[in-house]
Amino acid sequence: MGDGAVGKTNLRRNYLGIGFTQDHQMTIGADFAATEKVFNFDDKIFNVTFQIWDLAGQSTFSQVRSLYYKGCFGALMVFDRTRPSSFENIKSWMKELKKNSGRGEIPTILLGNKYDLVETADLVVSKEDIDKLVDEYNRDSNKNGFKVKYLDTSALNGLNVNEAFESLGETILRWLKVIE
Secondary structure, three states, rough: OOOOOOOOHHHHHOOOOOOOOOOOOOEEEEEEEEEEEEEEOOEEEEEEEEEEEEEEHHHHHHHHHHHOOOOOOOOEEEEEOOOHHHHHHHHHHHHHHHHHHHOOOEEEEEEEHHHHHHOOOOOOOOOHHHHHHHHHHHHHHHHHOOOOOOEEOOOOOOOHHHHHHHHHHHHHHOOOOOOO
16 A cells, blocks of 8 residues: 555565566556465464555545455555655555554554665655654554554565565464464
8 A cells, every 4th residue: 555656566566576667557446466475483384365455556546445445454555765745645544544444453564665766865754754653653553462563665676575575464463363
């Protein structure tokens, strides 16, 4: 989830092993993929199917997006580290998710994507602002048995892409009390 052009599709492509594409077209409505992942916790094996819904970030698709949230167990919330407006919109995305998930607050990993561009960008979202937002969400979500986590990511070079999906999977399993 997140604004258009923050790199959601390329994060998904990278995780699925499809690779990064420069000439990506805007997602219309939603795109779907599924993949199997095996988790091993304390010598217990868990086979998990990730159903990955890549939702269009443009406001014109907000009515369509609400249909895809129903029943979801977790979300990757993505902003562009070099586009502060995409970070400022995270609160709206969180409200939209909470309103439409049918479960209230659900495990969420906040991703600051395009980290590979931070050193050369004129404008970047500061780590202090990110930490402040994460702390704000954790005051609420910690009551629900999970914490919002943050990772810098790069869909271009793969930085923390697998970690993002796998951390979300582990958080969901813990939240559902499948693992302790």
